[in-house]
Amino acid sequence: MKAAPFEHICPTSLAEAVALAGEAGARVFAGGQSLGPMLNLRLAQPRLLVQVNRLPELAGVAADADAVTIGACVTHSAIADGAIPDIGHGLLSRVAETIAYRPVRNRGTIGGSLCHADPAADWVTVLMALDASVRLQGPDGARSLRMKDFIQGAFRTALRPGEILRAIRVPRLPASARWGYEKACRKPGDFAHAMAAVFLSPGRCRAVIGALGGKPVILEDDAMSPIGATRALEDIGELDQARLRMQLVVLDRALAKARA
Numbered sequence: 001m002k003a004a005p006f007e008h009i010c011p012t013s014l015a016e017a018v019a020l021a022g023e024a025g026a027r028v029f030a031g032g033q034s035l036g037p038m039l040n041l042r043l044a045q046p047r048l049l050v051q052v053n054r055l056p057e058l059a060g061v062a063a064d065a066d067a068v069t070i071g072a073c074v075t076h077s078a079i080a081d082g083a084i085p086d087i088g089h090g091l092l093s094r095v096a097e098t099i100a101y102r103p104v105r106n107r108g109t110i111g112g113s114l115c116h117a118d119p120a121a122d123w124v125t126v127l128m129a130l131d132a133s134v135r136l137q138g139p140d141g142a143r144s145l146r147m148k149d150f151i152q153g154a155f156r157t158a159l160r161p162g163e164i165l166r167a168i169r170v171p172r173l174p175a176s177a178r179w180g181y182e183k184a185c186r187k188p189g190d191f192a193h194a195m196a197a198v199f200l201s202p203g204r205c206r207a208v209i210g211a212l213g214g215k216p217v218i219l220e221d222d223a224m225s226p227i228g229a230t231r232a233l234e235d236i237g238e239l240d241q242a243r244l245r246m247q248l249v250v251l252d253r254a255l256a257k258a259r260a
């Protein structure tokens with residue numbers, strides 16, 4: 001099947017992109033790795049595609065003492081190849097290199113992944129675990145949201161009409177922090193069907209379980225025990241025993257890596 005006809009515009013500034021994205025029937029287009037298939041299957045039939053991945057405002061990377069700010073259109077490949085200062089003891093490049101296959105990573109962007117909000121997307125789980133925040137630019141100005149508030153469910157975000165994700169601010173991990181990241185996929189490059197990111201630092205432990213039917217589940221401190229994790233996963237009421245067991249095994253492996 002081919003995409004329905006649409007108009008395609010490459011704005012030259014973020015302000016122009018925001019104005020176009022606010023038009024009726026407009027859709028933002030970054031790497032096209034999720035939106036492209038949706039267009040071809042006619043699951044999405046926008047009147048206008050607003051291509052944002054050539055905008056300099058969405059391309060940069062900046063680091064300060066507390067965090068790194070990653071432009072929304074930085075690709076998974078750039079992150080895998082070390083374009084981002086290592087604020088997470090190797091975590092960001094490790095996550096990026098496990099996403100899909102090289103051709104997808106070459107075009108797919110970190111911002112596109114968050115805006116698409118597939119529950120099995122690696123960045124959704126990992127950036128929630130890192131307590132990252134997103135910077136949005138819309139017709140009413142700029143605002144920031146923590147990842148846990150930005151992701152609202154499966155394929156649902158807090159983006160308002162006409163808003164564009166500009167950048168993601170990722171706090172630096174303390175020098176003593178340890179992480180573990182694990183996922184279960186049918187074969188390398190496939191979307192995961194179980195996923196966990198764990199951070200351990202003195203006085204603070206956090207795990208995020210992803211690849212669920214909706215928003216990832218955040219576990220802190222005592223809730224990270226096998227009993228606490230089982231309760232939290234049972235509470236969302238969507239996992240059969242096999243999926244529950246798989247999530248617990250993946251969490252256990254991520255914990256073991258963080259403790260190693």
Ligand SMILES: Cc1cc2nc3c(=O)[nH]c(=O)nc-3n(C[C@H](O)[C@H](O)[C@H](O)COP(=O)(O)OP(=O)(O)OC[C@H]3O[C@@H](n4cnc5c(N)ncnc54)[C@H](O)[C@@H]3O)c2cc1C
Nearest residue numbers: 028030031032033034035100108109112113115121122165
């Ligand atoms: C074969 C295959 C395997 C994959 N495997 C994995 C995997 O293992 N793990 C994983 O995490 N992902 C995987 N993906 C998805 C991939 O990571 C995509 O890159 C990502 O989901 C979307 O990024 P994109 O830049 O291509 O966004 P697009 O496809 O261009 O856009 C996706 C959505 O986000 C919106 N959007 C994009 N950018 C912005 C912005 N800056 N502001 C506002 N809205 C925006 C678009 O309107 C659209 O709704 C896979 C994809 C494919 C095709």
